[in-house]
Amino acid sequence: MGKVINSYGGKGGSFTIENTNLENVLIPEEFTEEQKMIMKTTKEFVEKEVTVLGEKAQQLNYQLSKDLVKKAGDVGLLGVCLPEEYGGLGLDGIRFAMIKESLNLGPSSMTATIGGQMGIGMLPIIFFGTAAQREKYLPALQEGTITTSFALTESQSGTDASSIKTSATLTEDGKHYILNGNKVFITNAGFADIFVVFAKINGTGFSAFIVERETEGLSIGPEEKKMGLKASSTCSMTFEDVKVPVENLLGKPGEGHRFAFNTLNFGRLSVGAGCLGNSKHALEVSVKYANQRVQFGKKISSFPLISQKLANINIKTYVLESMVYRTAGIFDEKLKEINFSDPNLEENSRKAIGEYMIECAINKVFGSETLDYAADEGVQIHGGYGYIQEYEIESIYRDSRIKRIFEGTNEMNRMFITKTLVKKLSKGQLPELQVALEDSEESLQNSLTTIAFNQTLDQETYLLSVTKKIYHMALAQALKTYDKGLEDEQEVLSDLGDIVIQTYAMESALLRAKKLVELNGEEKSANAIDMTVAFIHEAFDQIIGFAKNTLYTTSSGDTLDWQLNLLQESSRKAPINPVVLKRKVAKKVIEVESYSV
Template identity: 45%
Template sequence: MASSTLSPTKHQGGSFLLEPTTSDEIFTPEDFTDEHRAIARTTEEFWTKEVAPNVEGIQHQEPGLAVSILRKSGQLGLPAVVIPEKFGGMEMDLTSAMIVAEGISKDGSYSAWHGAQAGIGALPLLLFGTEDQKQRYLPKVSTAEMVAAYCLSEPQAGSDALAAKTRADLTPDGKHYILNGQKMWITNGGAADLYTIFAKVGGEKFTAFLVERKFPGVQPGAEEKKMGIKGSSTTAVYLDNVKVPVENVLGEIGRGHIIAFNILNLGRLKLGPFAVGGAKEVLRASIKYAKERKAFGKSIAEFGMIQHKLAEMAIRLFATESCSYRVVGLIQGELEGFSWSQPDAAKTMLKAVEEYAAECSFIKVFASEMLDYVVDEGVQIHGGYGYHQDYPVERAYRDSRINRIFEGTNEINRLLATGMLLKRAQRGQLGLVEAVKKLQAEILGGPSLSTAADEDSKLVENAKKVALLTLGVAYQKHMAALEDQQEVLAGITDISMNAFAMESALLRTQKLAKQHKGENAQDMTAVFLREAMEIVESSARTVLAACSDGDALRMNLAVLKRFTKFEPVDAIATRRRIAARLLSADRYSV
């Protein structure tokens, strides 16, 4: 497995709230190896040659077109970047898979085909399959000879996947399971040759099965009529007395939730690079249009409001890119020296991803909401033309919306992120209690001198303190019942998530500065930190008002004011500088 350029220093999941991190300890796109850059070039060449000329055909679901392109990508190994060579894969590192995801995501429909094949289609088999199962199926999935799909959702079981009604009953001779039920919203469903289907054995034990399309009783439904990603295949899958050999049970009986939740973590992480790639393409198109469109006798790119939009698109993109690859680097650091030939290699991979499950939820939420902002402003820059199907931003606007629903809704992920941090603390894996007590002692001691070396570092340090403050106040109010306070949990997640993004952007900028690079990054970070701190303050006010009152609330708000005050920068002038660099480069640049 290819290795990333990483510091040997490791940080526990969630520990960013408790301890400082230096710029040398994080992974950024500037740290890509020659091998990483090579796979990026291969992906770009594939996109330009095979996908770009066929985007309209894919959108109109020309029969067999998307599958034929997917199989061409299989010849290059793009759906099988992390799969071991012995199963037809490239056996590269996780970073490489994320680079491919970013490069393939210029169109939402094709990226859905690729993402389902390389991610939820292949990974359950790779990580949970027996040697026999992998030998039988993985080489064909690697090349897309077999199109793969993942069947978890049902008409009445979306976010609550464990409420599934699909049954699996063992035959009297013990050789097969009989599956009956219906799956819903299945990506690649209409073209898949192999389905990973979740069903309850005996109506109780949630279990995964490998089900071939050719098994009698398997019937994909008609293509769904969707708002966006119209060129992707999304169908129901009907199961009518489908006989599945017992050898095709994936993982353990009654342990299907382990597969489902771990695959979701990886999907949430990968949504970061997918959103980054899509946003870069929309920003590029918006820059091009703004330079070409004339109004009032000059290019609209010369107008301050348009420059504001372009700069803000880049700022949010930079923050998302920074925290996405930071998490990839954290996981890759846990996998130092990893090889698929090692005993329990799959367990090692799963453990590394699970360590940063909360951060994966951050990425999913932050990236999907960034992309929604970027496509919205892209349409606005295009004006009436942005509403016309002849312009790609119209399609990007519709395609983006599903990302806040994919991989667990953003609402579910907001609940999960803080919930997972609290559970880690309860298990003794994260010193939240000690950190909250330390902060409370600092507060009672009066104003303290920050250890931060500069104003930007102080903003990051204080955002983390606000996260700990709200966690402490909320837990003191609700104790174990905090898990039922959804709005409070979501507010705390917004604080922690923004603190993580703030630190990621700042550390990347500091790392660039050491190389005398990143002039645009410095300006983008300066604006982003202050915008994010305003979100931190607003979210904290809501949480504190819900969890305290009277004198206690007044004291908490006074503490919050101390932590969230900052010296503003001239954001107008800074955004104009950012926009000028973007317009000069004709694309996103740091």
């Protein structure tokens, strides 16, 4: 069992106000031997069962995919989040993130099938199924003898999932629901044995159903020809008077939207962890190529602009790793509260999964954009060869692009972050933030200092504090200008969301670096310190830009002049030399030919 974490009082979004104690943060360097063994087992599984397939790992093969799922079940990977009473290892958010990362340290097109099974395929049944449903399906799912799929998306309802048209009508005898409609872009649909299908009862009651593949009236469309993830099955589905037993209704009628959105919330943490593995893999592929490729009589890894790319990928990946396991730690604390014998399991599960929806959305956005950066720069490092299918970076590039789209587009997630924080404010769930908003400008002005920073990471700690106060000022002005109309101002919502994302990223990296200094001393933590300093200074400059955009849109006249002057004063900081920092980071990456802390 891993370490129990509770970073900030159990309140999602509280990091925008409160400081987090080091002892309440999980970092990868503190993984237990058991946790390390789980990662080792997963990595070995990928190497022995996926990487060795070569080109076949990039080709769709139903039987190969099903065999791979079965083998994953044989080594226990599919039971990562399964309650012990159903044959799993027990609920564990940390373990879940570790396996999702490790599955993506190699070719991820085929392992996406496993990810879909252990993630959004099984989670609705785990958290929201009846005891009978869990007993019927979970043992076989964790063994890998049957496969599953999550069927939500429709042609006219992607991000707007609540607008689905698939209907469910209760028969006169009350024994079945009759489903009619269509689904698109359904992962694993080509071979899945059961589907979690979302439909509206009588056109309004958004509900979820477990539908078995052989049910009459259910038909699966042809495989979509995708840009990437070519070894992963993606099909449409058609329901024509599909007869589903009432026993297969998942949860209560009309509550399906809660299951869908909370499952996707868990899925966003999953995406962040998966992107972490992908980013490490992209970096390793790229640095090995850079060390082999010779131009002008030198390895291209020795060229400063190539080494800078490697450093930037490593730094972003370090920050993402810090975020993923910090989030997994606090998420795990909530999962420990779930009791599967509790009659209120459904509601308790919803609350546990939903508490950190802001943090999970942050991981999804930052993770997918870190991966896109790593993949894109990886192709650039390869030059023309990066455009050739023979080189692995080409498939990494194609496979990465979908991550910014599924589990909610990044645009939607940015707005979701701000909307969720505002909603929490309106419900009185973040009283400390409400207080901070009321005197935000005065608080920001009083926080500015000319004191010299003598200790390592002192200035970065100060910049983080100022960042939070800048956010308070920007959010307060947006609420003052738009009030409830803020939810329609997408540009402002997005800029505010970006400030929150960067704040969480800065703090996660800073907390990890400080903890490493406590554990190992400054000398042994020099690389983490350098990466943290470089990232925080660049992120802080970006935050100033996001805040300016918000104020330009929400303020005017003397008020705007005052706020911009205050923002200008806030942006003052002692300069750093990013070139020197990144050259040191790159040197270590080039030496070990992989991600390095």
